[in-house]
Every structure is written in structure tokens, then in C-alpha cells.
Amino acid sequence: MENTMKIKTKLAISFCIIIFVPVVLTSIVLVGFNKIQLKAINKTYGMEDAGMLALTDTVQFLNKVTGRTYDELEKTSLIEPSRLLDSDYLTKINKKLEKKYSYLIVKSEGELIFNGGIDNDDILRKLPRISNKQSSSDVSSYMDSDDKVLIKQLNFRDSDGDEASLYIVTSTACVIPEVRTVLMEGAFALVLILLTTAAMLIVWIYRSIITPIERLRIAAENIKDGNLDFELETSPSDGEIGELCTAFEQMRARLKKNAEEKVTNESENRVLISNIAHDLKTPITAVKGYAEGILDGVANTPEKVDKYVRTIYNKANDMDKLINELTLYSKIDTNRIPYNFAKINVTDYFNDCVEEIGLDLEAKNIRLSYENHVDSNVLIIADPEQIRRVINNIVGNSVKYMNKTQSYIDIRINDVGDFIQVEIEDNGRGINQRDMPYIFDRFYRADASRNSATGGSGIGLSIVKKIIEDHGGKIWATSKEGDGTTMFFVIRKYQETQDMNRQ
Missing domain, CATH: 3.30.565.10 (Histidine kinase-like ATPase, C-terminal domain)
Incomplete structure (x- = not known):
């Protein structure tokens, strides 16, 4: 036996589906993307467990992206600082950084030695000062009106003892393609999940509410047009609307039965009238004939007159019985027999x-x-x-x-x-x-x-x-x-x- 679901229950279920299903499915999709797409980020940039960091804190992620390069440069500054002023070496390092949206700038005694990036006077003018320490790293950020950059600074002394600084400049305005892809795919998945959930709910609500209501409308149109020869499909699983359809179908069946009974009664009444007309015509014809016989003098003896009168009397009794029978029938038809x-x-x-x-x-x-x-x-x-x-x-x-x-x-x-x-x-x-x-x-x-x-x-x-x-x-x-x-x-x-x- 099918379970009956009330409209109130359906609305509650719909609310839960709208709230929880997109959240759960989106979470599953994001976890899947994290395992697939963000692994590619780790592999590309040579880092471990940096996937979620790329989504939650891009600046820290980009800082970590250039971490290995910075460590290599710092080690070189301690072992062979003169290489940090070698144009060929700096160009080689700069090419590695270009893949990570970064570039090198080297200054010595306040003069620009190497610029591996764009010519941006604001950045060059506002680079941090050279520290008094032999070797130190200092991570800071600089924001101008157009760009946001992440600057990592390495201070060192060259072979002549002159003070110099090396800067790794990373653009934070550029989000790495993999992160952008993850975000776009996540947004697309969320929209797709919402559309799919909405479509499923629309189909469910349409089938459970709109469809029975449409059947009721068509049934009402049929009854309005006088057509009772149809059957309204009902289903207990439709809840209150199913109960309404059942009541409507019972009403239709009752109306049809009453209409058929009316037609039957009218037909029976026509038969009754026909029978009455025939059954009354026979004795009336006899009464009329014998009465005319008496009036016309056909009954010219007392015996004939007596016979004619008795015949008239008997026919009158037959008509009386018929009328009494019809009177009783009318009482039977209205359940008013006086017992x-x-x-x-x-x-x-x-x-x-x-x-x-x-x-x-x-x-x-x-x-x-x-x-x-x-x-x-x-x-x-x-x-x-x-x-x-x-x-x-x-x-x-x-x-x-x-x-x-x-x-x-x-x-x-x-x-x-x-x-x-x-x-x-x-x-x-x-x-x-x-x-x-x-x-x-x-x-x-x-x-x-x-x-x-x-x-x-x-x-x-x-x-x-x-x-x-x-x-x-x-x-x-x-x-x-x-x-x-x-x-x-x-x-x-x-x-x-x-x-x-x-x-």
C-alpha cells in the first residue's frame, strides 16, 4: 500500500533539499577538484600540501612559490656572492621566476644592476632600503594605485665589500591559472548543482501537485460540459490532493449514477404512462360501450340491462384497483408506505x-x-x-x-x-x-x-x-x-x- 505524503511534508522535504543537497554536492565536488586539480598545482610549483593555501591565501601561496628560489639565492650570497652580480646567472634565475609571475631586481650601492621585469619607476623608487645586516631576508608588500606586488629582499655584500640587495618581486594581481580553473570549475559545478536540484524539485512538485490539479481541472471542465463518462485517476500517494481527487471521483460517480437513475426513471415513467393509458382504455371502452347500449335501447330486457350494469360495475372496479395500485406505487417510490x-x-x-x-x-x-x-x-x-x-x-x-x-x-x-x-x-x-x-x-x-x-x-x-x-x-x-x-x-x-x- 502506498504511503500518503502530505503537502506540508513535501514542502519540508523540498526546503531540506534546497538547503542541504547543494551544500553536500558542492563540498563533494570541491574535494574532488582538490584531489585532482590542486595536485597539479603542487606538481607544477614543486610544493607539498599547498593546494588549499592557493585557494585561501594567494599572497602566502605566492610567497611559498618563490621560496626555493630565494633559498638558492640566499645560499649563493653566502658562498659566492659575486655570482649575484653576474648577468648570465641572474638571467637564468629570472627565467625560472617568470613561470611564477615573478622577476629579479638587483641593486648595489644604490645603483640598479639588474632588472628582470617591467620598467616600473614606482616599484624601483619604493623598494625597501638595504639592511645593515650581512645577509637577511625580509618579506614585505607594496601596494600602488594599480598593482599589488609581493617583494622578498635579500641583502648581501659583494666580493669588494660593497652593500647590495636582491629583490624577488611577485605580482599578486595575477592568480595562477590552476587556481583560476579550480575556482571557475567550482562555480560552474555549484551553478550546475543548483540548476539540477531545482529541476528535480520542479519535476517532483509538478508530478505530485500540479499534475493532480490539472486532472481535477480537466474533470471539472468535463462535468461543466455535462460529460460524466470518464474516470478521474486517483493515487493515495498524492496526499491531500489525492484525497480531493478521490472525493471528486466519488462525486462524479454519484452524479453519473443519479443521471442514469433519472434517465431510467423517466423511461419507466413513460412505460408506466403507456401501460396506464392502455389498461384504462380497455375498461373505459367497455364501460362506454355498455352505457351506450343501455342508452340506445340495445338492452331491451331487464336481464340485459342487469348484465350491462354488472359489466360496467366490474370494469369500474378494475379501474379502481389499478388506481389504488398506482397510488401505492407512488408511496413505494418515495418510501412512504403507511405500515x-x-x-x-x-x-x-x-x-x-x-x-x-x-x-x-x-x-x-x-x-x-x-x-x-x-x-x-x-x-x-x-x-x-x-x-x-x-x-x-x-x-x-x-x-x-x-x-x-x-x-x-x-x-x-x-x-x-x-x-x-x-x-x-x-x-x-x-x-x-x-x-x-x-x-x-x-x-x-x-x-x-x-x-x-x-x-x-x-x-x-x-x-x-x-x-x-x-x-x-x-x-x-x-x-x-x-x-x-x-x-x-x-x-x-x-x-x-x-x-x-x-x-
């Missing part, structure tokens, strides 16, 4: 129901059989009127689709543990197996078992299912086309412990 639950004795209640049903079936030449296998003291909690509606709807459907000369309906009440099970079996035309999964759907009419010729709104069994489920029960059916159908529903028994638990 009046009460304790019901199973044996007494179903005996009364069967007795009432039997009279109607007998008039239609349909045999009714009834079996009760439940103890006489078994009770259920139910709404008597609504359970009676369930039984009447099921039996009414059986009667409607009877196609046998010798028709029958069997009602059985069985004890199945904590429930009572009611079975209503008929030998009607049955239901095709492909239609069985849909018989409890609203407005569904199977071609074979529930067509428009038999009437009905197509909501009777959906009402039955709703009532049974609201009683905490379950309803199902088995059928074989041509042989008949059996409806089953179960309702939980009432037990005394239920009252005890409520107290």
Missing part, C-alpha cells in the same frame, strides 16, 4: 385470507387447496393489510395467466425454523426462464406471461417484493413454462425474547 405492524396469529390470519380468496376463485371455477403446517400459537409481526395485498396480488397474477380447463391454486404455510414460509402454486402458463430474473422489476412484462392483452401496470410484483422486504423477509419464484408457477416468501416468527430485549 401498521401488529402481532398476527399465523393460523387465524391465513384461514381468513384463504376463506375470502376461496369465494372469488370458486366463482371463476378455479380449485383452491390450503395446507397449514404451522403450530396454532405461532405469531408474526406484520401489517395485516399489506400482507393481504401481497397474497391477493400473487393470486390475482395466477388467475390472470390461467390457461387450463381444470385450473387450481395451492396455498401452503410451512414452518422453516425462525421463519414461516408461504407457497402459492398454480398450474397456469408459467414463465419463460429468460424472464425469471426480471419478474420483480418495476414495469417488466414478459412476452409469454405478462403481455398487454392481459392488462396490468407491470408493478404488481415489484410492490409485493417491496412489502415483503420491508417486513424483513424475502420473496422468490420457480416456474416451468406451460406447467405453472410457484411463489415463495418468508417472514420471521415473533418470539417472546424480542419483547424481553426491548424492556
